[in-house]
Amino acid sequence: MVGKRRSAPQRGNRQRPSGADGNEPDIYQEMLAEAGMSTPPAVSSPERPLKKRRGVVPAVQRPTEPNEPSKASLATEAPKPELKQQDDSDDEEEDAEFEDVAIPEPTVQTLELESDEEEDEDEDLNFEDVDLLIPLPDGDSEQQEPKELELNLSAQKSAMTSKQGPDRRRPITKEERERRIDIHKAHLICLMSHVAKRNHWCNDAEVQDSLRSRLTDKMIQYLTPGTNLSQFGRTESLKNGLKFVADMWKEQYEITERGMRRSLWAEEVEQLDSYVLPNDMESCLDKSDFREAARTLQGSRDVGAQLYCALLRSAGVRARLVCSLQPLAFGSAGPTLPKTKETAKPKSVSKAEHMLSQVAKYREMAAAVSSTSSAGPSTARRRLGHPNATDYNFEPTAAPTKPRPTFSAPKQIRESTYPIYWVEILDVGHQKWQPTDPVVTHTFWKPKVFEPPITDKENCLSYVIAFNADGTAKDVTRRYAKGYAAKTRKLRIETALDDGQKWWRKVMKMYKPKTTTDLDQIEDIELSGVEAREPMPRNVQDFKGHPVYALERHLRRHEVLIPGAVPSGTVAAGARAPLEKVYRRKDVRIARSAEKWFRLGYEVRPGEIPAKWLPKRVQNKRSRYEEEDQDEGDAGTPIYTVDQAEIYEPPPVRNGRIPKNKFGNIEVYVPSMVPKGGVHIASEYARRAAYALGIDCAPALTGFQFKGRQGTAVLNGVVIAKEFEEAIHATIQGMLDLEQESEDEKRRYVALKLWRRLLMGLRIRERIWSNVGEDERKEADRQAELEAEIGAASDETEEFDMVVDDDDDGGGGFLVE
Structure with a gap:
């Protein structure tokens, strides 16, 4: 209760020391002085100041207990305006107990009672409002001035728009798509060469000898059934042999490295600079490494499939190596490298994260203050928390740790659950190639289990190539793709370019066998049937x-x-x-318009109903409004199919006269548009020859050359009557001969001028040296030879390096005789 005075209980018969003047010293002020805090001015009056109301005071937030008042209730319960006075001779002071609380943020400070026993003792305590100044790490303890707030609506708008959804990948430009297609082609050719080399390694004699010893006679007998068995018996014998070999291979072969994976694009150059090859990548790079893998039976999944192919070939089984190529995608949706921490965009810090960072900051500051003030046995900070806290020495001891068992865990290799390499076996009984994979899927005779889902980031089935033992190859993608026409075909080069299918056939022609066997024809029919039986898409x-x-x-x-x-x-x-x-x-x-059909040599039959009306393409809003005002109700451009058109027949040539249009020429977009009785002569001299002979002709309009939005007519040759064809060709040949003679005459004239200049130079030289003695002339010749050996320019040859001028009839500065 406010104003109640009673003596404090004595603890441990300890008495507080009195001052020299008989007054009790101000312990709280001493504590503040030891803590390095600012001390309020000394009190001149013997009486203590009045107790202040507890309004807004710095506080420490702590969770509210169910039976304890909240902050709001403490703030609203203001102390009663009663005055409390104490005598200077009052030597009874209780010991206040406090709790050491970490200071996360400077908020409102509240007093918390430790127990119910001391509730009455703490009622008579008077405290003054003191600003606790915690020293900052940088030593700046002054109060910072308030900063001006700036409202930036544009930045807020951009931040809001950026949070509306995930970053969408921008579509690539036409130039970038062409570049990606070229890289896709080059990558395909490189991967084909790589697989061809690995297929050649499977025929190595040393590799096959190392692997053949692991086969038992029973396995070889099952793998090579005799011709005395029936068709079904030979197939079952091959299946049993493959099962025995697969079990043996599963037990003995160990995967220790990572094989081929899907190729990824780098969106930024910094990603390539910081890219590091994985430590577990495949180390089999040459034939010696491949032979070592055959002896140890260790390596990647790809090497395991390749060695398995060599094992079956060593037993006399007709096997071929199959690889699902992983080229770089050419579309905008191709997978990319994951962004590193440096290249990743900084995320916006939320309010909760900011508060947590501030709490951590103040905890570090409090720990720094605690470490600096722990020099003496009893510090002001400890006495502020609890007066008897220094009587206890707490030495935390670490809990005993249990020794962990040491064992070697198997190495985890992150790869796709679908293989890149596998093997195909020829079922001689049915004359059919069947797949087998003892490394990843552990299946055989199941071709539809090799296609990974579209969400697989490590594997994509787009090109599946099977290599025979003789080095030939065949594209067998349609056998393993579940939706070849609907999905897989869009990932291949055939759909990227107009001539993509032609380019791919040219590449596969390099691996095509010289002669087509019956087995190849059977396989082609099988693959065509698989594509034809593909069901209708559901998406x-x-x-x-x-x-x-x-x-x-x-x-x-x-x-x-x-x-x-x-x-x-x-x-x-x-x-x-x-x-x-x-x-x-x-x-x-x-369907095309009538004009476009005409340029292709067709003419729309009169009275045909358009198959479709194309709306006009609007360039901008202004032109759209103008068109609506001018041609209101216009449906657009009518287009027709080829069934509604027929081959265009121009008017024939009559009496040597060529039919012309209003521009004085004739359209010859295709050869069928040449009128009957006429002939098209594509020569630049044809029109001059026709004018020279007085023959009627019409310039041939063969197309348009577009630059920007304007087209320019292209005229190539003329159309004349067929009976004048020989005369025109003879005249053209005569013009060509005259032009050649003119060129020869010019060259002859230039040569004569050069000879004339040479002779004039010799005459000038003879006149200059005519009055010079023989010895001086020899000395000059010797000096000229020395200069020629050194490489100096000769005065005698400078005149021949001059540019020939056709109009120069002078003598090089001298008079001509």
């Missing part, structure tokens, strides 16, 4: 660019369906979306 996006099926929404601007096209099925874009009809790609036709 709407897979219909885009599909070679067999098409949706009306995916038709291009100049593509239409033929009249009466029958849908092959329906598909829905979602659970609540309406069903869309699926059509065959063969029912899609390309």
Whole structure:
């Protein structure tokens, strides 16, 4: 209660010392002085100052207990405005107990009672408001001046827009796509050469001798069934032999390294500079390493499949090495290298993270103050927390740690769960190639288990190439892809370029056998059947660019369906979306305008109904409004299919006269547009020859050359009547002969001028040396020879290095006789 006075209990019969003047010393002021705090001015009056109200005072936040008042309640409960006075001779003072609390942030300070026993003792305590100045690490303890706040709406807007969603990858430009396609091609060729080299290593005699000793006679007997068995018996014998060999290979071969993985793009140059090769990458780089792997049976999964192929070949089994090539993707959605910490964008610090960092900062500051003030046995900071805290010496002891068992854990290699290399075995009974993989999937005769999902970041099935023992290869991607036409085909070079399929056939031609066997024809028919039996896609996006099926929404601007096209099925874009009809790609036709058909040599039949109306392309809003005002209700440009057009037949040539258009020329975009009875002569001299002979002709308009948005007509030769063809060719030849003679005459004239200049120079030299003695002339010749050996320029040859001027008839500065 405020104003209540009673004597403090005596603890341990200890008495507080009195001052020299008989007054009790101000212990709190001494504690502040020892702590290095600012001391309030000395009190001149014997009476203590009045107790101040506890308004807004620095405090330490701590969790509120269920039975303890909250901060809000403490703040609202203001002390009663009663005055409390104490005599100077009052020697009774209780010992206040405090709790050592870490100071995370300078907030409101509140007094917390330790127990119920001391509740009455602490009621008579008077404390003054003191600002605790904790020294900062940099030594700056002065109060910082308030900073001016600046409102930046643009920065806030950009920050809000950046948080709306994840960073989307920007689409690549046309130049970047062309560059990626070229890199994709080069990478494909390099990977093909790499696999061809590994396939050649599988035929090494030393490697096969090292592996053949691991096969038992029973295994070899099963792997090479006799011809006396039936078709089914030979197949079953081969399967049993492969099962025995796979079990043996699984037990003896150990994977210790990482094999080939999917290639990734680097978005920034810094990623390539900081890229480090993994420590567990494959170390088999040459044939000696491959032979060592055959002896130790250790290496990557890729080497394991290659050695397995060599093992089967050593037993007489017809096996070929299969590899799923992992080239760099050419599209914008290709996988990229993960961003490092240096190149990653700094994330915005949230308010909670900022508060946690401030708490950690103040804890470090409090620990620094505690370490600096722990020199003496009793410090001001300890007495502020508890007066008897120095009587106890707490020495924390670490708990005994249990010894951990030491064992060698197997090395974990992060790889895809789908293989890059495997082996194909020829089933002689059925004349069919079957896959087998004893390293990763441990399966055989299951071709559909080798395709990884689209979410696999380590493996992508796009090109699967099988290499025979003789070095020839075949593209067998269609055997292992579940959706070749819908998904896998979009990842290949055939869809990236117009001539992509032609380029890929040219590459595979290098590995094509010289003669096509019956087995090759059987395999080609099998792969074509697999592609033909591929079911209809279930995803709407897979219909885009599909070679067999098409949706009306995916038709291009100049593509239409033929009249009466029958849908092959329906598909829905979602659970609540309406069903869309699926059509065959063969029912899609390309439609063009009448002008474009004319440039291709076709003419739209009169009375045909347009298959489609193309809306006009709007360049900007202003032009759109102008078109709406001028041509309101115009449906656009009509386009027609090839079924609605026929081959254009121009008017024939009559009486040697060529039919011309309003510009005085004739359109010859294709050879079929030459009028009947006429001939097209593509020569720059044809028009001059026709004018020279007085023959009627018409310049041939063969196309347009576009620069920007304007087109310029291209005229190439003339069209004349067929009966004048020989005369025109003879005249053109005569013009060419005259032009050649003119060129020869010019060259002859230049040569004569050079000879004339040479003779004039010799005459001038003779006149100069005519009055010179024989000895002086010899000395001059000797000096000239020395200069020639040294490489100095000769005065006698400078005149021949001059540029010949056709109009120069002088004598080099001398008069001509």
